[in-house]
Amino acid sequence: MNDQTYPSRSGWIAGIIVTVILFVLPVFLGNLGKTGEYWIWVSTEMIIMALFAMSLNLILGFGGMVSFGHAAFFGVGAYTVALLMKKADFPLYLALPAAPMVAAVTAAFIGWFCVRLSGLYFSILTLAFGQLLFMIVFQWYTFTGGDDGLHGVPRPEILGPINYYWLCLIIFMVCFLVIRMIVNSSFGLTIKTIRENLDRAKFVGINVRRYQLLNFVIAGAFAGLSGGMLCELNRFAQTEFLHWSKSAEPILASLVGGMYSLAGPAIGSSVLIFLKIFLQQVHRSMVEIWAIFLGVLLLIVVLFAPQGLVGLYQNIFHKSRS
Amino acid sequence: MSDPILSIQNLSKSFEGNQVFNDISFSVERGELSAIIGPNGAGKTTLFNLITGALVPDQGKVIFEGQDIVGMEPFDIVRLGMARAFQRTNIFPKMTVLENIVITIITRLNTNLRFVRHWNSSKEIKKRAFEILESVGLADKASHQSGTLAHGNQKRLDIGVALALEPKLLLLDEPVAGMSPEERWETVDLVKDLWNQMKITMVYIEHDMDIVFGISQIVRVLCYKTLLAEGPPDEISANHQVIEAYLGEEV
Amino acid sequence: MTWQLFVFMMINGLSQGMLLFIIASGLSLVFGVLRVINFAHGSIYMIGAFLAYSLSTILSGQSLIGFLILLMVVPPVIAILGLALEVTLFRRVYREEHLLQLLLTYALVLILDDLVRVIWGGEPRSVARPELLAGSVDIFGMALPSYNVFILVVGPMIAIGLWLLLYRTRTGNIIRAAVSFPDTLGALGVNVSWVMTSTFMLGCWLAGFGGVLTAGLSNIDLGIGMQTIIECFAVVVIGGLGSVGGALLGSLIIGTGLTFFQLPFGRWALVFPYALMALVLIIRPWGFFGKPER
Numbered sequence: 025m026n027d028q029t030y031p032s033r034s035g036w037i038a039g040i041i042v043t044v045i046l047f048v049l050p051v052f053l054g055n056l057g058k059t060g061e062y063w064i065w066v067s068t069e070m071i072i073m074a075l076f077a078m079s080l081n082l083i084l085g086f087g088g089m090v091s092f093g094h095a096a097f098f099g100v101g102a103y104t105v106a107l108l109m110k111k112a113d114f115p116l117y118l119a120l121p122a123a124p125m126v127a128a129v130t131a132a133f134i135g136w137f138c139v140r141l142s143g144l145y146f147s148i149l150t151l152a153f154g155q156l157l158f159m160i161v162f163q164w165y166t167f168t169g170g171d172d173g174l175h176g177v178p179r180p181e182i183l184g185p186i187n188y189y190w191l192c193l194i195i196f197m198v199c200f201l202v203i204r205m206i207v208n209s210s211f212g213l214t215i216k217t218i219r220e221n222l223d224r225a226k227f228v229g230i231n232v233r234r235y236q237l238l239n240f241v242i243a244g245a246f247a248g249l250s251g252g253m254l255c256e257l258n259r260f261a262q263t264e265f266l267h268w269s270k271s272a273e274p275i276l277a278s279l280v281g282g283m284y285s286l287a288g289p290a291i292g293s294s295v296l297i298f299l300k301i302f303l304q305q306v307h308r309s310m311v312e313i314w315a316i317f318l319g320v321l322l323l324i325v326v327l328f329a330p331q332g333l334v335g336l337y338q339n340i341f342h343k344s345r346s
Numbered sequence: 347m348s349d350p351i352l353s354i355q356n357l358s359k360s361f362e363g364n365q366v367f368n369d370i371s372f373s374v375e376r377g378e379l380s381a382i383i384g385p386n387g388a389g390k391t392t393l394f395n396l397i398t399g400a401l402v403p404d405q406g407k408v409i410f411e412g413q414d415i416v417g418m419e420p421f422d423i424v425r426l427g428m429a430r431a432f433q434r435t436n437i438f439p440k441m442t443v444l445e446n447i448v449i450t451i452i453t454r455l456n457t458n459l460r461f462v463r464h465w466n467s468s469k470e471i472k473k474r475a476f477e478i479l480e481s482v483g484l485a486d487k488a489s490h491q492s493g494t495l496a497h498g499n500q501k502r503l504d505i506g507v508a509l510a511l512e513p514k515l516l517l518l519d520e521p522v523a524g525m526s527p528e529e530r531w532e533t534v535d536l537v538k539d540l541w542n543q544m545k546i547t548m549v550y551i552e553h554d555m556d557i558v559f560g561i562s563q564i565v566r567v568l569c570y571k572t573l574l575a576e577g578p579p580d581e582i583s584a585n586h587q588v589i590e591a592y593l594g595e596e597v
Numbered sequence: 598m599t600w601q602l603f604v605f606m607m608i609n610g611l612s613q614g615m616l617l618f619i620i621a622s623g624l625s626l627v628f629g630v631l632r633v634i635n636f637a638h639g640s641i642y643m644i645g646a647f648l649a650y651s652l653s654t655i656l657s658g659q660s661l662i663g664f665l666i667l668l669m670v671v672p673p674v675i676a677i678l679g680l681a682l683e684v685t686l687f688r689r690v691y692r693e694e695h696l697l698q699l700l701l702t703y704a705l706v707l708i709l710d711d712l713v714r715v716i717w718g719g720e721p722r723s724v725a726r727p728e729l730l731a732g733s734v735d736i737f738g739m740a741l742p743s744y745n746v747f748i749l750v751v752g753p754m755i756a757i758g759l760w761l762l763l764y765r766t767r768t769g770n771i772i773r774a775a776v777s778f779p780d781t782l783g784a785l786g787v788n789v790s791w792v793m794t795s796t797f798m799l800g801c802w803l804a805g806f807g808g809v810l811t812a813g814l815s816n817i818d819l820g821i822g823m824q825t826i827i828e829c830f831a832v833v834v835i836g837g838l839g840s841v842g843g844a845l846l847g848s849l850i851i852g853t854g855l856t857f858f859q860l861p862f863g864r865w866a867l868v869f870p871y872a873l874m875a876l877v878l879i880i881r882p883w884g885f886f887g888k889p890e891r
Contacts, residue, residue: 090696137879144634144695148834149878155827156871163864210452210460217449220438227398227432228450228507229424235458268827272703279700313715319707326701327689 093154127248614852645808
């Protein structure tokens with residue numbers, strides 16, 4: 025079985041332990057003053073980006089569709105929250121749910137065209153649409169603030185750093201379970217079948233485009249939610265959220281973590297963010313060459329461990345067992 | 347008396363100016379077990395592609411169950427009750443044998459849009475899947491990753507996937523290609539048994555004349571861009587044109 | 598719009614298009630033969646531009662000879678960089694899935710772009726144009742910037758050179774065969790890996806050449822790699838992946854389109870390449886000159 029979506033008993037136990045640790049983590053960090061606050065912020069970002077990576081992996085790992093425009097939905101979610109809260113005075117509990125909805129509508133529009141293409145052409149069209157959206161946000165000063173972005177997104181008073189961390193963690197947990205459910209459902213099996221052999225899938229009667237589009241929309245919705253969450257964390261939305269280099273982040277995370285596993289992309293994303301900050305702590309100038317470091321890491325993964333960290337771990341684990 | 351399940355009418359197809367078929371017509375009777383033969387390059391697989399919607403003919407009609415299906419999407423044609431197995435093994439290699447069959451049943455039942463329950467939670471689907479695996483002799487390999495099966499077993503799984511669609515018409519493209527002699531006859535017996543039990547109309551492409559003349563009711567010969575001959579095996583094997591054009595060259 | 602303005606903008610747009618063609622034709626050729634979309638093509642081009650800048654500071658003055666030396670030296674250096682990349686990295690992923698190939702080239706973007714920043718810093722740079730090309734020339738009684746006219750002369754020369762190479766030499770025949778029938782090449786007794794390496798070097802040579810020309814045309818900064826690779830994508834998508842003639846058409850459309858749309862739309866003109874790229878992909882994904890892949 026190549027898709028690692030069926031947790032064993034030890035998997036469950038590990039999951040519960042990790043969950044508990046994640047929930048009590050900010051309590052400890054809260055006592056560490058400034059450093060602790062910084063790490064709470066970092067952890068919140070990790071959780072959000074983990075959700076973004078998992079959303080991409082619905083189409084990338086499970087659907088076999090390589091999108092270079094996924095940040096478009098992330099950015100649309102972020103701008104939805106920023107615009108609704110800043111310009112329309114929406115409260116967060118209405119603005120945040122609106123993010124995945126607006127992102128889903130955007131994904132439905134873009135996806136309707138994209139799923140007509142496959143392989144490389146699909147990738148390039150997602151890139152084109154993503155950059156198109158980026159350019160529109162970039163140029164439309166009066167509405168989006170252009171390259172200044174939208175700053176000063178209000179934060180409800182009750183949501184201090186720790187509370188916001190918990191909110192994000194709960195949202196993440198729910199999304200994780202929902203994504204797991206989707207992946208293991210009949211629908212999940214359908215999209216995996218399409219990934220395996222698109223042409224043959226048609227000959228078992230699967231309306232390929234329809235399910236690819238639906239999957240694209242679901243992934244877009246989760247990306248939009250994560251974008252909205254990051255917008256509220258940073259209290260701003262900026263054009264970089266839609267840029268294609270942002271689209272590459274969850275791809276890298278999925279590759280590093282392992283595309284065919286459920287938690288792999290989330291782990292990969294967290295590992296990458298942690299590495300970046302770790303390097304920064306080691307020496308400030310290390311961040312200067314972060315991209316080089318990331319590039320070299322990516323080269324190594326592509327050339328030597330295309331199954332990702334999870335795959336690597338499984339290979340070693342299986343070898344040691346047999 | 348005549349009750350065609352499939353009728354090809356005046357079909358023509360060219361690729362970049364090269365004509366593959368010129369005005370070809372024939373009908374397949376319901377319940378028939380028939381073979382399509384022809385020299386390499388006669389367009390046998392292309393014919394299947396035209397029938398199943400993988401390719402669109404330049405001209406002509408494909409009437410399946412009284413409906414012209416030219417221009418329909420392959421998956422819609424499958425839903426009307428036409429299934430095919432492929433010459434080159436064409437399954438879902440990283441999924442288990444069971445998953446291969448289950449997704450096909452799910453699709454036939456049109457329950458792909460269930461999001462909540464695990465796909466293997468339906469007892470009926472599982473039971474049906476194991477019946478099919480039983481009938482193609484793969485029940486004991488249900489949990490194997492299908493890409494790791496031996497070639498012969500992959501071809502059987504391919505047939506199993508087609509059967510899981512519970513088709514009225516089954517098109518088999520060289521079902522025994524690449525098999526060892528023993529495997530060949532096992533598979534031929536399997537096909538014949540399935541045909542006997544399930545009362546499916548079957549059309550298969552085959553090169554092995556022993557098999558073709560051994561089990562077919564009707565043999566059709568494709569050659570020179572057209573249907574050269576059509577009839578019971580003994581008639582075909584005595585047909586001078588066929589012998590000249592095809593058998594003489596190959597045997 | 599007066600006709601003088603029209604001619605002026607046409608010269609401007611066409612020279613931008615020609616410059617883009619020089620770069621994009623390299624991307625297209627490499628895709629045609631190697632079947633890899635090289636995201637790092639823009640970064641390689643950027644290295645060419647910055648290398649030209651560094652070399653120009655050594656070669657003093659604004660002499661034409663100095664500029665010609667840049668054009669002679671930088672592209673081959675970039676081609677050798679390409680040789681190194683192809684032999685050590687690209688070669689290992691030809692048989693892998695698209696995704697891994699794309700990620701490999703993307704990793705190179707990360708590394709090369711950051712290297713450029715580390716080596717040359719973030720400030721915009723430029724190469725002084727030689728005096729002969731710095732002014733303007735009188736054509737039809739109009740003063741046209743001579744550097745743009747120079748690009749308009751050099752661009753078609755490159756195009757013709759490529760055409761001669763592809764259609765009049767044995768190497769070109771092999772490259773074209775590789776584009777059309779990638780599987781059969783080995784059977785013809787051709788050293789496939791040599792064809793791939795030299796094509797990749799040619800692609801890099803073109804990127805380097807475009808880099809030198811850009812450094813003389815306008816300021817170069819760390820963003821030009823990204824911006825150019827996306828424009829190149831638009832070009833090859835419009836023209837058809839792998840088609841050099843298509844790249845010419847696509848480049849001229851993008852170049853003139855960008856220039857002319859600036860009048861009515863201002864900054865919004867920058868949306869044009871992406872919109873056109875999306876439109877072409879939707880209605881004719883294989884481009885105007887490409888063949889549908891089956």
